[in-house]
Amino acid sequence: MSLTPTVSSSGPCQQMVLGTHPEASELETHPVDILITVSWVTRGTIWLLEATNSCPVSMMRVLSLLPPLLLLLSMAPQAHTQTPEIKERYNKFVKQHINGNMNEYICDREMRTRKITQTGSNDCKETNTFIQASAQLVTRICLDAGTHFRDKLFKSNQPFPIITCKHSGGLRYPKCEYRGHKSTRYIAIACEDGWPVHYENDDLVIVQ
Secondary structure, X not given: OXXXXXXXXXXXXXXXXXXXXXOHHHOOXXXXXXXXXXXXXXXXXXXXXXXXXXXXXOHHHHHHOHHHHHHXXXXXXXXXXXXXXXXXXXXXXHXXXXXXXXXXXXXXXXXXXXXXXXXXXXXXXXXXXXXXXXHHHHHHHHOOOEEEEEOOEXXXXXXXXEEEEEEEEOOEOOOOEEEEEEEEEOOEEEXXXXXXXXXXXXXXOEOO
């Protein structure tokens, strides 16, 4: 089968046509969670779009296109399987630093709800930064959307909106109080096997 990818836009995601199959519209679909995801099959056409765990893929159809798909997927950087230690550190990173709906007026609530304190105690954390983006977008900094610059640190190739919550009152959780400040920065994170596990403090160039 000859595959000539073309790009089109329909709905919230940009889509790419990989090929066609006369029985593709009859196949069952299943969710997948990979960095490049085959999204859905309609009217004999198989679609590809950027990773999300909400887009379905026909597994039978993938097998029929296995050689060209393997070539395509092998070209995309992918994170390694998480070890228990990395999974724990990644989940902590997400809890402390990822919030796509964050704003500068809800620092008190989010710090309290997420129980973010000084490591190993209930003392108020002096400063905590939230990235206004999805975990998937931030993870890509460890892969193809960041540049390695020191040790395990990677700098984002594009700036991100962030909210910095600074301690302004109270001594111990849950009585901590915070003031929020919004800015846009190139961010630096530490990565382990392709997963973000630590946010480097705000010491990079402010974009705006």
